[in-house]
Amino acid sequence: MTATWWMLPLALALLSGLLCPLAGTLLLVQGRLFQANLISHAVLPGLAVAVALGLDPGLGGVVSGVAGALLAERFSRPASSGGRGDEAVLNTVLAGFLGLGVLLIPLLRIRVNLEAVLFGDLLAAGAPDLLRTGLALLAVLALLGFRYRQLVFLGVDPLGAASSGLAVGRLRLLLTFVTALTVVSAMTAVGVVLVIALMGAPALLALEGAISLRQALLRAALIGALLAGCGFVLAIQPAINLPPGPLIGVLSLLLLPLVLHRRGSAR
Amino acid sequence: MALEARHLSVRRGEGLALEDISFCLEPGTLIALVGPNGAGKSTLLQAIEGQIPLLSGELLLDGAVLTPRLARRQLALMPQRGEIAWHFPISVRELVGLGRLMAARPGCCAVEAALQRVGIDALASRRLDQLSGGQQQRALLARLLVQPASVLLLDEPCAAIDPPSRTQLLQVMGQLRDAGFTLLVSSHDWGHDLDAYDRVLVIDRKLLADGPPASVRHSLGDLRLGNHCCG
Numbered sequence: 001m002t003a004t005w006w007m008l009p010l011a012l013a014l015l016s017g018l019l020c021p022l023a024g025t026l027l028l029v030q031g032r033l034f035q036a037n038l039i040s041h042a043v044l045p046g047l048a049v050a051v052a053l054g055l056d057p058g059l060g061g062v063v064s065g066v067a068g069a070l071l072a073e074r075f076s077r078p079a080s081s082g083g084r085g086d087e088a089v090l091n092t093v094l095a096g097f098l099g100l101g102v103l104l105i106p107l108l109r110i111r112v113n114l115e116a117v118l119f120g121d122l123l124a125a126g127a128p129d130l131l132r133t134g135l136a137l138l139a140v141l142a143l144l145g146f147r148y149r150q151l152v153f154l155g156v157d158p159l160g161a162a163s164s165g166l167a168v169g170r171l172r173l174l175l176t177f178v179t180a181l182t183v184v185s186a187m188t189a190v191g192v193v194l195v196i197a198l199m200g201a202p203a204l205l206a207l208e209g210a211i212s213l214r215q216a217l218l219r220a221a222l223i224g225a226l227l228a229g230c231g232f233v234l235a236i237q238p239a240i241n242l243p244p245g246p247l248i249g250v251l252s253l254l255l256l257p258l259v260l261h262r263r264g265s266a267r
Numbered sequence: 268m269a270l271e272a273r274h275l276s277v278r279r280g281e282g283l284a285l286e287d288i289s290f291c292l293e294p295g296t297l298i299a300l301v302g303p304n305g306a307g308k309s310t311l312l313q314a315i316e317g318q319i320p321l322l323s324g325e326l327l328l329d330g331a332v333l334t335p336r337l338a339r340r341q342l343a344l345m346p347q348r349g350e351i352a353w354h355f356p357i358s359v360r361e362l363v364g365l366g367r368l369m370a371a372r373p374g375c376c377a378v379e380a381a382l383q384r385v386g387i388d389a390l391a392s393r394r395l396d397q398l399s400g401g402q403q404q405r406a407l408l409a410r411l412l413v414q415p416a417s418v419l420l421l422d423e424p425c426a427a428i429d430p431p432s433r434t435q436l437l438q439v440m441g442q443l444r445d446a447g448f449t450l451l452v453s454s455h456d457w458g459h460d461l462d463a464y465d466r467v468l469v470i471d472r473k474l475l476a477d478g479p480p481a482s483v484r485h486s487l488g489d490l491r492l493g494n495h496c497c498g
Contacts, residue, residue, distance in 0.1 A: 150368070152355075152357060153365045156365070156395075157350065157352070157365075159346055159350050160344070163317070163344060164368070165339050207356055211358050211392075211394050212357060213357065
């Protein structure tokens with residue numbers, strides 16, 4: 001093992017730390033963070049099928065994640081008839097897709113390291129993982145670059161945005177697609193389950209007192225990169241020597257008291 | 268611009284939310300739309316703006332059929348408070364600027380002028396959730412002013428705000444009326460604030476009354492409409 005073996009995993013941790021909170025903040029302000037949770041579980045069947053077909057697992061994961069999100073959307077009640085979604089539908093789709101993914105592994109006679117998929121294996125990161133995460137980051141930045149004000153409008157006044165002619169459905173689909181890309185690309189770093197922490201916790205802290213979505217996004221990305229970077233560096237210390245993904249998940253818990261503190265000082 | 272509704276009916280679920288509603292709103296008038304909960308006030312505003320399809324009847328703007336495209340250019344709807352994500356990280360200035368996002372052409376006011384017009388230009392840099400309820404409503408009103416619309420539809424702008432803020436908001440609406448805007452404002456209020464309006468439309472699925480505040484109040488006195496209202 002070379003003396004610089006840690007550079008690629010660290011770069012991936014930092015990139016995931018930047019990426020996940022950006023997507024998480026966008027979802028949180030739209031009241032749709034549940035979608036990240038749903039997609040993170042719904043990627044498994046597509047991932048299994050892609051492995052069986054010899055394709056990039058990420059590709060299958062994105063297709064399957066978006067399909068799960070669309071299915072849940074199809075069966076949820078519209079926001080106008082009460083609530084921003086139907087938790088029972090979401091949880092049913094989430095469990096159904098996760099179960100399907102687990103069943104497909106023996107049925108398709110493939111070998112998938114489920115533990116690595118669910119909780120990450122940062123130390124095994126390769127250049128393709130870095131490339132995938134970089135592309136996902138580019139997709140999020142492109143969405144922000146071309147649709148920032150539309151996303152703000154949709155977040156602050158969904159009905160007004162729709163009535164003014166904004167293509168709300170298309171914008172939400174784009175957000176769903178970018179979320180699926182984010183979840184799949186973070187698989188190696190923190191796993192599809194722990195990605196939720198990296199998407200939610202920095203966003204929660206960043207939104208406190210932010211004067212604009214732009215400021216919140218910037219803050220969230222910095223907090224996320226710090227969290228993921230620190231988590232990785234701590235994890236590889238000989239005295240600690242723990243898997244980085246779960247450690248990053250645990251560290252994100254530390255952000256919650258900070259959120260409370262900021263809320264308290266804002267009053 | 269004159270807005271005319273002819274025999275409007277709108278379906279909601281199994282029944283009719285609005286039935287055979289007709290009226291004509293002249294330019295430069297401030298009109299209250301009152302009625303009990305569930306009377307169809309919001310439905311009527313949304314139907315006029317094109318969010319809800321008509322079952323029958325038609326809408327005309329200066330004699331021309333109001334198409335969705337024309338509605339987006341000439342009408343602007345201020346939603347009820349409950350529809351807005353007040354904790355969204357956005358400054359007052361940025362919120363008002365959103366009014367221009369989908370507009371095909373600029374409205375009468377630039378963002379700063381619109382803020383000045385509703386009297387909250389000093390609060391432009393504040394985050395939206397740091398404003399009082401009345402100031403928030405004025406910020407939403409300013410957002411309408413940067414749109415090219417000449418007919419403003421306001422869905423319960425005075426709900427859940429304190430009496431001084433309500434008075435201020437009514438004054439701003441009066442100034443907009445004087446500037447030539449047509450304002451149709453839904454309200455639960457059946458009290459003295461109604462006198463600030465030029466005309467009152469009372470609906471409860473159907474149009475019950477239409478006229479100046481005093482005569483409408485008098486003619487509908489027997490219906491004890493106030494008992495149904497929250498205001």
